[in-house]
Amino acid sequence: MSESKVYELDRLAETLESEKSKGRKVVLCHGCFDLMHPGHIxxxxxxxxxxxxxxxxxxxxxxVDKGPGRPVFDERLRAESLAALECVDYTAVNQWPTAEETLRRLKPDIYVKGQEFERLEDKxxxxxxxxxxxxEIGAEMRFTHEIVFSSTELINKYIKD
Known part of the structure; x- marks a missing residue:
């Protein structure tokens, strides 16, 4: 069932155009999502x-630039895992090092990041x-204010030997 929510980017862009033409507001989240945890959810x-x-x-x-042995789970499995969540409507694998081109192609109304990015700073x-x-595309950036975990820290602390 969740596999039906995993799209190729070009097909997803067409689907989202259709959603927007119906007056629906499209929200995009982007990341590695290597180890799903409560913070992600x-x-x-x-x-x-x-x-x-x-x-x-x-x-x-x-x-994925999280260090050796990462990602733990391959891109398809990560997309399928996200698609299994009830709150997620569509997933896709980005094709570039950053989300810039994906933002241009998908043209979301809102791009959401966690509060750790609120100052628009990251290393x-x-x-x-x-x-x-x-x-450029006229989209809005918003931030969530939920509990934050680091997958990298969780992996290093609890999974690595």
Whole structure:
């Protein structure tokens, strides 16, 4: 069942155009989502409340920069796991190192990040570039204020030997 919510990006762009033509507000979340945890679930549930359609894109395996042995789960499995959540309407695997081109193609109404990005700062500089694209396409950036966990810290603390 969840596999039916996993789309290729071009097909998803067409689907979202149709959703928007019906007056539905499209919300996009993007990330690695390597180890699903309660923080992810709360974040996605909060994002869903900001619009009508929740889309989640995952970083492709080749661009995950979380350290050796990551991602733990491959891109397809991560997308399918997200699709299994009731609050998620569509998932896809991003094809680029950042979400910039995905934002341009999918044109969400709202792009949602966790509160840890609220100052538009991160050590990679990705959030600043994504914000610039949102300005280009006329989309809004919003932030959730849910419990935050780090998958990397959880893996290092509880799973690695």
């Amino acid at each position: 709360k974040y996605l549930q909060a994002a869903k409340k900001m619009g009508d359609v929740l889309v989640v894109t995952v970083s492709p395996d080749r661009y 990679t500089g990705k959030i600043q570039k994504e914000y610039q694209v949102l300005q």
